[in-house]
Amino acid sequence: xxxxxxxxxxxxxxxxxxxxxxxxxxxxxxxxxxxxxxxxxxxxxxxxxxxxxxxxxxxxxxxxxxxxxxxxxxxxxxxxxxxxxxxxxxxxxxxxxxxxxxxxxxxxxxxxxxxxxxxxxxxxxxxxxxxxxxxxxxxxxxxxxxxxxxxx
Numbered sequence: 001x002x003x004x005x006x007x008x009x010x011x012x013x014x015x016x017x018x019x020x021x022x023x024x025x026x027x028x029x030x031x032x033x034x035x036x037x038x039x040x041x042x043x044x045x046x047x048x049x050x051x052x053x054x055x056x057x058x059x060x061x062x063x064x065x066x067x068x069x070x071x072x073x074x075x076x077x078x079x080x081x082x083x084x085x086x087x088x089x090x091x092x093x094x095x096x097x098x099x100x101x102x103x104x105x106x107x108x109x110x111x112x113x114x115x116x117x118x119x120x121x122x123x124x125x126x127x128x129x130x131x132x133x134x135x136x137x138x139x140x141x142x143x144x145x146x147x148x149x150x151x152x
Contacts, residue, residue, distance in 0.1 A: 040093035041086045048082050107151065114149050 010016070030036070037043055052075045086093070 039090060040097040041090035044082070044093055045086055048079060052079060110149065110151065 038046075055071060055075060
């Protein structure tokens, strides 16, 4: 027998190697791109803090001491309103972020579909000469009344 067959076999060697590779890749990405974003609630909290810091840091000769004090008071009130909402409903913000992503995907799909129809009509040399109600026309996306799409 050879030495290779005498050693005990580790049944989870492949899983361990994959886990090690995954951790190494995550570490590489963190080093390259920074830490991954947190939950939507954490990101909202960071946004509120960043905006508050930026507004508080504005030093303008147009603002007097009283105006700067008023700005500080507004910032405190805004934070005191936002913080409890974030604390009580952190999952809501994750759902809102997911819904926003889905709406963006739907918008992209609609725009890409419309662009495909426009570009197919422009690149097809025989396109404009075909009858508009030709059922064999592959550009006909359905039974709609026209190609008007208003996404604004």
